[in-house]
Ligand SMILES: Nc1ncnc2c1ncn2[C@@H]1O[C@H](COP(=O)(O)OP(=O)(O)OP(=O)(O)O)[C@@H](O)[C@H]1O
């Protein structure tokens with residue numbers, strides 16, 4: 016186990032003037048300003064000398080003071096014990112002003128009273144339940160708009176910083192609780208100051224305390240702490256502190272505290288002052304222990320969230336403004352019940368809410384501190400139900416580790432083997448695979464091996480849209496989820512005569528599988544590189560498609576004989592290759608073949624184009640070395656969620672992810688470009704589902720209408736059963752989407768009404784799915800309604816009506832609708848939980864005997880809600896030639912096997928290749 020980093024405690028020379036530094040002993044050996052622990056221990060206010068020289072600040076336990084012109088008259092307005100405390104807190108927080116109130120929430124309430132009705136506030140989407148509750152109250156009772164965005168991704172904040180949004184406050188917290196996500200406080204503060212100079216930046220610093228982080232030094236206007244936690248340290252009082260440098264803000268805060276009467280009582284001020292004297296000492300030991308525990312859990316393969324771990328996302332951002340990693344960490348076990356057993360089994364770790372105490376605590380946030388956030392919102396925000404939070408105290412770290420280990424063993428989360436402790440459950444394999452992938456990526460980054468000299472294997476899921484297809488292109492939300500049917504992509508490095516060429520091999524399309532698919536190679540230098548603009552990656556939430564470049568590639572790189580499926584797919588691949596290639600500016604451009612094959616039916620409405628696009632984007636990002644072992648984020652992420660949705664984008668993916676979210680954002684942004692080539696005017700729902708996986712309520716951004724897009728994860732969808740029927744009637748999404756667009760332009764009123772009706776259906780369906788119960792069968796009615804509305808948009812087809820007739824008739828009585836673009840392709844049928852399997856078998860037989868073209872219908876009974884894109888970890892692969900994927904022979908063998916497997920075998924074969932790492 017690596018030794019934990021020692022917590023560095025800060026030395027801030029810039030504050031020297033304010034410090035009670037003694038006179039220099041001699042001009043040649045001047046004294047340094049006091050270090051932080053000295054500052055903590057030294058309670059000294061030169062303006063308030065004690066009349067008797069008391070070493071400890073006395074408790075002025077009095078409500079009133081006699082006289083008329085004295086400094087104090089009434090303890091609500093001021094009290095000497097409180098003045099001492101406030102001076103001390105300001106001193107250790109690099110602040111000009113400090114205030115002490117009755118709790119952390121009282122501190123936030125005081126700050127939020129600076130807002131006026133119609134003001135708007137930006138806040139994170141991974142907030143403490145109490146903060147969330149207070150913000151929700153302000154929204155409903157005070158006319159304040161709250162934009163919950165993923166503040167760990169600054170690009171979700173920037174688009175909101177417009178004067179018309181009336182943002183007057185930005186509320187940040189870093190690391191967040193309980194997922195320890197890092198927010199770039201300094202970066203966001205700079206951006207806010209530039210764009211909205213009047214907006215106030217508020218930071219909740221409770222997790223770090225002034226010992227490890229002083230946000231006022233990094234652009235914050237107001238900082239508050241729940242002093243119940245580290246500042247007091249003993250869980251024997253409730254208190255909140257507020258610090259700031261601006262006199263105008265301080266004046267208002269003093270006014271609010273005096274008016275509301277929430278100032279801290281004298282006795283609690285005394286206790287808090289006493290606690291702060293040991294702050295530095297406590298947090299130093301607590302952080303060191305947290306680091307040990309985090310490394311221990313992570314080495315066992317538990318997904319562990321702690322900023323001190325080498326792979327913690329944005330660790331570098333944290334290190335820029337903090338001097339330690341804190342004493343809170345969290346981890347998941349993979350199962351809620353397992354986590355419950357671990358928590359119940361701990362002895363030394365007390366089961367308790369809150370943190371910051373000298374005693375170690377263990378809790379399950381979803382059942383405790385975050386229980387006030389509704390379950391659906393928690394899920395949408397990516398808070399795993401099995402998350403365990405640990406807050407380390409000052410006990411001996413060996414005792415704490417021993418106690419935790421016993422709890423993990425007793426709960427069945429780990430077991431002893433001859434080789435030591437081992438995590439029970441298959442997920443240990445994922446951890447190994449991830450480690451191997453990271454090593455491979457590190458080797459690429461360190462120049463040991465060129466990324467295009469390696470063979471990469473990637474995959475991405477197809478999708479089923481349950482509600483809202485077509486309408487989603489025009490701004491209506493859609494409900495969709497990933498499928499276990501996937502597209503797979505393999506890159507094979509070129510050697511010999513193929514060097515200098517880039518090729519594609521699409522095994523599923525045009526010539527078809529039997530003939531070996533479509534194969535083509537281009538002379539890399541012969542491609543129209545001059546047509547690629549210098550920078551095609553502008554700032555903003557969406558990367559636009561360069562139609563001139565597309566036209567040029569189409570004209571000069573593809574002969575007219577290439578069929579439409581292969582033409583579109585080749586165009587999308589070449590476009591991404593050239594855009595990334597130009598940006599990479601390599602002397603020798605990567606020479607390889609990209610081979611694609613899917614278990615999904617191509618062009619049947621199950622998102623084959625998006626799965627293909629995500630595979631191509633991922634493979635190319637790997638080839639160009641753009642996927643590093645530290646998460647890249649050179650493309651903007653998806654749009655932030657709307658205030659009404661109250662949730663961050665793709666947050667489920669984020670919390671559960673093994674591949675970083677920033678990477679998923681980059682993949683998704685490129686895949687969206689490819690989808691624009693394949694679909695013409697896509698909504699982005701298909702590529703988002705293929706990138707992030709799971710179930711999504713997706714809304715497209717409509718900049719022309721000033722509407723922001725967003726997505727939230729939906730759980731209820733993925734626990735249901737669906738039967739998919741492919742009518743085998745070929746259709747083309749691009750044409751169908753264009754046709755609906757034309758109807759909308761020609762008949763705005765008729766189409767506008769249909770779109771509105773679809774919106775109502777989607778809203779009702781989201782409600783039913785969130786309830787997770789559908790006793791009245793509402794979902795079936797809504798499926799039927801949605802199909803009829805799609806029929807009015809002229810995207811149904813007689814073959815789809817045949818599926819509806821069969822599934823809807825006796826004895827089945829099931830609801831069916833088209834899915835995807837319609838015009839043929841697939842239909843989706845909802846199968847109730849209690850639907851007998853014998854009936855299902857006879858229904859499938861009936862459907863599979865039906866046909867519309869020369870091919871009979873094909874049914875799929877596939878799982879929904881699986882992971883997003885995946886990368887095969889090369890060194891964890893169990894290929895015939897283990898660990899030698901780089902050799903030409905091994906590469907060749909891999910593609911040959913890939914092409915030779917039957918569709919039915921492909922999934923198991925690909926999964927059996929070794930360790931896959933997914934989003
Ligand atoms: N496995 C694949 N190999 C190569 N190209 C593919 C593959 N799958 C899809 N494509 C590309 O995507 C196109 C199909 O896209 P289309 O949008 O019509 O169907 P879909 O994505 O399955 O349906 P929907 O968008 O309605 O869900 C193909 O013509 C081809 O260009």
Ligand SMILES: C[C@@](O)(CCO)CC(=O)[O-]
Pocket residue numbers: 480483484485486487488620622694696697698699700701748752834835836
């Ligand atoms: C028809 C459509 O709504 C779904 C295709 O799967 C198009 C899109 O959203 O891009």
